Amino acid sequence: MSFKNILLPDLGEGVTEGEILKIKVKEGDFIAMDQVLVEVMTDKASMEIPSSIEGVVKKIEVSEGDIVSVGTSLFLIQIEESSQNSSADISRSEEDKKTSSPPSQKNHNSLELQKQEEVLSFKTQEKLGDFPSAIPMTRKLAKDLGIDLKKIFKNHDKVTRSELVAYVREQLQSSEKKVLNSLDGQISFKEKKRIPLKGISRLMFESMTLSKKTIPHFTIGEQAQIDYLIQLKTEMKARIEERGLKLGFLPFFIKALIPVIKEFPLFNAVYDDLAKEIVFKEDLNVGFAVDSPQGLLVPVIKEVQNKSLLEIIKEVFEKVQQTRDFSIKREDLKGASLTLTNLGSLGGMYATPIIQAPEMAILGIYKIFKQAVLNKSGEFEEKNFINFSITCDHRFIDGATATRFLKSFVQKIEEPSLLLF
Numbered sequence: 001m002s003f004k005n006i007l008l009p010d011l012g013e014g015v016t017e018g019e020i021l022k023i024k025v026k027e028g029d030f031i032a033m034d035q036v037l038v039e040v041m042t043d044k045a046s047m048e049i050p051s052s053i054e055g056v057v058k059k060i061e062v063s064e065g066d067i068v069s070v071g072t073s074l075f076l077i078q079i080e081e082s083s084q085n086s087s088a089d090i091s092r093s094e095e096d097k098k099t100s101s102p103p104s105q106k107n108h109n110s111l112e113l114q115k116q117e118e119v120l121s122f123k124t125q126e127k128l129g130d131f132p133s134a135i136p137m138t139r140k141l142a143k144d145l146g147i148d149l150k151k152i153f154k155n156h157d158k159v160t161r162s163e164l165v166a167y168v169r170e171q172l173q174s175s176e177k178k179v180l181n182s183l184d185g186q187i188s189f190k191e192k193k194r195i196p197l198k199g200i201s202r203l204m205f206e207s208m209t210l211s212k213k214t215i216p217h218f219t220i221g222e223q224a225q226i227d228y229l230i231q232l233k234t235e236m237k238a239r240i241e242e243r244g245l246k247l248g249f250l251p252f253f254i255k256a257l258i259p260v261i262k263e264f265p266l267f268n269a270v271y272d273d274l275a276k277e278i279v280f281k282e283d284l285n286v287g288f289a290v291d292s293p294q295g296l297l298v299p300v301i302k303e304v305q306n307k308s309l310l311e312i313i314k315e316v317f318e319k320v321q322q323t324r325d326f327s328i329k330r331e332d333l334k335g336a337s338l339t340l341t342n343l344g345s346l347g348g349m350y351a352t353p354i355i356q357a358p359e360m361a362i363l364g365i366y367k368i369f370k371q372a373v374l375n376k377s378g379e380f381e382e383k384n385f386i387n388f389s390i391t392c393d394h395r396f397i398d399g400a401t402a403t404r405f406l407k408s409f410v411q412k413i414e415e416p417s418l419l420l421f
Contacts, residue, residue, distance in 0.1 A: 001080055004053060005073040011042050017069045017162060018042040020062050021199060029057045031077070038074060041199055046326065055079035065198045067162050138164055140273065144214045165206065200295035211357040216394040219352045220402055223385050224410040226368065230384055232416045240313060250342060251313040253365060254286050255419045256412035257338065258305050264405045266397060268337045270358040278396065287336030287356065288316070290323040297323050298356065300336045309419060340365060344386065353391050360396055364389035
């Protein structure tokens with residue numbers, strides 16, 4: 001018999017690491033080919049890592065909640081000689097196989113991984129002065145956060161994204177301790193419990209911290225009178241439900257963005273920090289926040305400008321279902337041009353949402369409410385209204401542009417019959 005390692009494979013699309021969400025085997029278990037061993041989260045989506053060999057789990061080398069890089073050993077597997085040729089993973093050298101000594105093999109495997117990392121570093125990393133080096137994604141994150149990589153590990157020749165994130169967390173914890181120490185003697189409390197920040201909560205913490213720290217936000221609001229929209233939705237409801245779908249207001253809001261974005265293309269753009277250029281997108285990809293059991297996720301409807309209202313209704317319904325049962329694909333959680341967040345479904349009247357970088361803005365949708373208005377006859381009558389907000393990146397969008405954008409959007413909502421054509 002001999003031993004082989006199962007490594008975290010290439011996760012695609014430039015992803016260099018993932019968080020261990022759930023380990024699905026125990027030490028001593030026999031694993032079959034293609035059996036799911038572990039669930040890993042990257043970029044707000046999870047994936048299952050299957051086994052490429054048969055054997056017995058000798059050692060589990062990671063823990064749930066760990067953030068590990070591509071190429072990290074996840075499991076040490078004991079295999080029979082007849083199964084050796086079926087493995088596509090990086091294994092120990094032939095000399096180590098003969099000794100059958102796990103510690104020696106592990107050391108050898110670590111050396112092999114170190115050599116691979118050195119080659120990768122030589123080919124893809126750029127030096128920041130004399131030291132340290134880091135891949136472009138890590139350097140950009142450090143720049144956005146205003147952190148000098150040289151301050152993290154002065155005696156190391158490179159810094160990984162995991163090390164950068166750990167450094168940021170350490171600085172935040174240090175600041176928190178200083179606050180608590182300054183209040184010592186004024187307040188006291190007993191700890192009830194501690195909850196580790198992991199999974200979607202960790203990703204939200206990192207992305208929202210980065211966005212709020214680097215983007216100067218401003219928010220404006222506007223009201224829309226939606227009696228005509230309510231009437232149109234009521235007329236369409238039965239026909240939509242006959243198709244096995246549910247009809248809410250969100251598809252109308254997404255459809256209304258198409259002509260507005262044509263008028264204000266800056267809201268469908270991103271900033272290329274390296275080139276110092278604003279990049280206008282050809283397609284309108286609209287993200288919408290969904291409150292799922294796993295946390296807040298943002299599925300994306302691609303190429304909205306080419307879709308009918310019925311197609312948008314169908315796709316919204318399907319993506320909400322997929323998000324809530326966590327079957328949605330990773331690529332369906334990426335690439336948004338503009339995000340909609342519907343706080344009105346929970347009863348919110350107004351908020352100041354945070355932009356999902358690198359987007360330029362986020363559109364807030366709030367609860368429907370009734371309000372008395374004076375009609376042409378000089379009498380008060382009750383009408384239905386809804387509040388909208390647009391939060392923008394003030395580096396690129398000024399208040400006047402944001403106001404005109406929101407007024408144009410409200411006009412489309414108040415004349416909903418035009419959305420059908």
